[in-house]
Amino acid sequence: MPAMVSRGRGRRTINEINMVPFIDVMLVLLIIFMVTAPLITPSNIDLPSVGKASKQPDRVVQVVIGKDEKLELRSPGKPERTQSISAKQLVAAVREAQDGDDNNPVVISADRNVKYESVVKVMDALQRAGIKRVGLSVQLSN
DSSP states (O other), X not given: OOEEEEETTEEEEEOOOOOHHHHHHHHHHXXXXXXXXXXXXXXXXXXXXXXXXXXXXXXOEEEEXXXXXXXXXXXXXXXXXXXXXXXXXXXXXXXXHHTTOTTSOEEEEEOTTSOHHHHHHHXXXXXXXXXXXXEEOOOOOO
């Protein structure tokens, strides 16, 4: 109920919020969180493991992203061809390296220090161009 104040002739109500119950609730919540926070264990993330494939493909087109985020294309062949390409030339160069066979896989290899965004941009550009088999190269740890 609002408090009543009498001044002179009329009585006027004072509209104000009583803060004491709110402060009590906040202090109780603070104590609960302080007690339970050390009891919560951080969750572990299980990353997918990489198994060995039964047979690697014969012809693999490899897109290499260097530390400086420059692109390099390695094409299969008896002498393996390596050429530096720009992001705009990527799709055309990969199509040319596949020799018209869309089932030739394209593998993206990137340096450990390259931003993940750069790898995703390359993968996105290849998938938007309709290249079916795009994968990432990983290093197996023993």
